[in-house]
Amino acid sequence: MLRACSLNPLSAFRTCRGIHSTAAKQAIPVQAEPKEKRVARWTPKSIRTGVIARKRGMTAMWDDQGARHPVTVLQLDNCQVTANIKSIRKDNTEYHAVQVAASDKREKNTTAQMMGHFKKANVGPKQIVKEFPVTPDAHVPVGTTLSAIHFVPGQFVDVIANSIGKGFQGGMKRWNFKGLRASHGVSVSHRSSGSMGAHQDPGRIWPGKKMPGRLGGVRITTQNLKVVRVDTALNLVFVKGCVPGVDDAHVMVRDAKKVMVALAQHNHAKALFEKVLPKGVDDLPFPAGTQELAKTLPPVIEAPSTRTSPFLPRE
Numbered sequence: 197m198l199r200a201c202s203l204n205p206l207s208a209f210r211t212c213r214g215i216h217s218t219a220a221k222q223a224i225p226v227q228a229e230p231k232e233k234r235v236a237r238w239t240p241k242s243i244r245t246g247v248i249a250r251k252r253g254m255t256a257m258w259d260d261q262g263a264r265h266p267v268t269v270l271q272l273d274n275c276q277v278t279a280n281i282k283s284i285r286k287d288n289t290e291y292h293a294v295q296v297a298a299s300d301k302r303e304k305n306t307t308a309q310m311m312g313h314f315k316k317a318n319v320g321p322k323q324i325v326k327e328f329p330v331t332p333d334a335h336v337p338v339g340t341t342l343s344a345i346h347f348v349p350g351q352f353v354d355v356i357a358n359s360i361g362k363g364f365q366g367g368m369k370r371w372n373f374k375g376l377r378a379s380h381g382v383s384v385s386h387r388s389s390g391s392m393g394a395h396q397d398p399g400r401i402w403p404g405k406k407m408p409g410r411l412g413g414v415r416i417t418t419q420n421l422k423v424v425r426v427d428t429a430l431n432l433v434f435v436k437g438c439v440p441g442v443d444d445a446h447v448m449v450r451d452a453k454k455v456m457v458a459l460a461q462h463n464h465a466k467a468l469f470e471k472v473l474p475k476g477v478d479d480l481p482f483p484a485g486t487q488e489l490a491k492t493l494p495p496v497i498e499a500p501s502t503r504t505s506p507f508l509p510r511e
Contacts, residue, residue, distance in 0.1 A: 236333060236482050236483055237479075237482060238479060238480045238481075238482035239333075240460040240461050240463075240464035240472055241331065241461060241464075242331050242333060242334055242482065243329065243330050243331045243334060243451070243457060244330065244334050244346075244450075244451055244480065244482065244483060244484065245277075245294035245296065245328045245330050245334060245336060245450075245483070245484055246296070246326075246328040246448055246449055246450030246451070247272055247275050247296060247298075247342050247346055247448075247449050247450075248272075248273075248275050248296055248297070248298035248299075248324055248326055248446055248447070248448055248449075249270040249271055249272050249273070249275070249298070249433065249446070249447055249448075249449050250270065250271050250272075250273050250298075250299070250444055250445065250446055250447070251268065251269075251270060251357070251439060251441050251442070251443055251444065251445050251447050252269040252270065252271050252432075252443065252444070253268070253269055253443050254266060254267065254268050254269070254438065255267060255269060257424060257425070257434065259424075259500075259501035259503065260500065260501050261501045261503045261504075261505050261506075263501070263503055265424065265436050266436070266437065266438070267424060267425075267434045267435060267436055267437075268421075268434070268435050268437065268438055268439045269432055269433075269434055270355075270432070270433045270434075270435060270439070270447065270449060271344075271430065271431055271432050271433075272298070272342060272343065272344055272431040272433070273298050273299045273300075273431075274298060274299065274300055274322075274341070275296060275297070275298040275341070275342045276296070276297055276298070276317075276319045276322070276339065276340065276341050276342065277294060277295065277296055277317075277336045277337065277338055277339060277340045277342070277484075278295045278296065278297045278313065278314065278317040278319055278322075278325065278338065279294075279295035279313075279317060279327075279338060280292075280293075280294055280295070280335045280336070280338065281293040281294070281295060281327060290332065291329070292329065292330050292331060292332050292334075292335065293327040293328060293329050293330060294327065294328050294330050294334070294335060294336050295325060295326070295327040296325070296326055296327070296328065296342070297314070297319065297322035297324065297325040297326075298322060298323070298324055298446065299322060299323035299324060299446065300320055300321070300322065300323070301320075301321045301322055301323045302321070303320075303321050305321075306321040310325075317338050317339055318338070318339045319339055323446075324446045326448055328448075328450060330483075333483070334482070334483045334484075335483065336483050336484045340484065340486055341486065341487045342484055342485060342486065342487075343428055343431060343485050343486055343487045343489065343490040344426050344427060344428055344430075344431045344432055344433050344485070344490070345426060345428050345481060345485040345489055345490045345493060345497075346481055346484055346485030347423045347426060347433055347449070347485070348423065348426070348477050348479075348480055348481070349423050349424060349425055349426050349476075349497050349498055349499035350422070350423065350474050350475070350476040350477045350499040350500075351422075351423050351451070351452075351456060351473070351474055351477050351480070352420045352421060352422055352423070352451075352452035352455045352456050352474065353421050353423060353435060353449050353450065353451060353452055353456075354417055354418065354419050354420070354421070354449070354450050354451070354452050354453060355417070355418045355421060355435065355439040355440070355447050355448070355449050356415065356416070356417045356418075356440075356447065356448040356449075356450075357415075357416065357439060357440040357441035357445060357446070357447035357448070358413060358414065358415055358416070358440065358441060358445070359412045359413060359414055359415075359416045359440040359441065360412050360413075360440070360441065360442055361410075361411075361412040361413035362410075362411040362412040362413075363410065363411065363412075364408065364409065364410055364411075365408065365409075365410075365411040366387060366388075366389070366408045367388075367389035367406065367407065367408050368387050368389075369411065370406075370408060370409065370411045371406040373389060373390075373406075375387050375388075376388060376390060389406075389407060389408065392405065392407070393405075416440040418437070418438070418439050418440060419452060419453070419454060420452050420454060420455050421435040421436060421437050421439070421452075422435065422436040422437075422499070423435055423436075423499065424436050424498065424499050425496065425497070425498045425499065426496070426497045426498075427495065427496050428490035428493060428494075428495050428496075428497075429495040429496070433449065435449075451480075455474070456473075456474075459471075460472045460473065475502065476499060476500055476502075
């Protein structure tokens with residue numbers, strides 16, 4: 197296993213350019229490098245696309261200091277780019293996005309309209325299609341297969357999914373109400389919500405009152421989850437903590453907006469270049485981490501522990 201601090205995903209794309217003398221430049225004019233061969237680099241102002249993964253379940257990991265951490269295993273299931281979107285808003289600003297699809301689907305169960313869309317992108321039919329807003333420099337070629345190396349161990353991500361539906365629940369489970377007294381004088385109303393409103397004035401219950409109702413089954417974003425391990429052989433991403441959704445459900449994973457995108461722009465504007473990316477992360481694959489890039493890297497990459505050993509003396 198390698199540490200995240202030694203990972204530089206773009207090192208495989210760097211090329212050395214020769215230095216020509218003045219006489220050589222006069223004899224042979226140097227042509228500009230084609231745009232398709234130029235290597236794009238990640239900048240703090242860049243916003244990359246996200247991926248669609250499947251939640252495979254939770255397990256535990258131990259870091260090099262012996263600390264135990266609960267992690268959730270996310271697997272990329274043949275995640276491919278199906279379109280690059282560019283549109284003009286009403287205020288004449290440009291909207292850029294990358295459309296991603298995942299999980300193969302039978303052709304007979306796919307509508308003719310979606311089959312035409314997938315054939316245009318030269319990919320097979322998929323179960324789920326989502327789009328991620330990006331910056332103009334972060335478009336990905338259509339048909340590209342994304343890999344788990346899109347996320348570098350040590351960085352933070354946001355996971356978006358529908359939460360588990362709990363059905364109709366009372367106020368204590370839905371809103372964490374304390375409940376009534378479990379002693380004399382309350383009878384059989386220990387778990388009731390209590391008083392709902394006033395008497396004659398206003399004579400009704402205010403809108404938005406926390407009351408019993410349906411719990412769960414809504415879109416939830418879990419923010420700032422740390423990527424602790426990446427398995428490129430099985431396309432697995434191990435994130436620290438829990439994510440919404442049931443097992444095998446599709447989830448959307450993107451760079452954390454607060455501690456990755458916003459913080460990078462803030463520190464870069466203050467010239468704090470060593471704090472642009474999290475500790476141990478040198479660079480991010482840009483515009484995306486592909487299968488071709490994964491073949492040039494070790495199959496398993498793990499982030500180093502941020503804890504200090506309790507057995508070593510402090511400096």
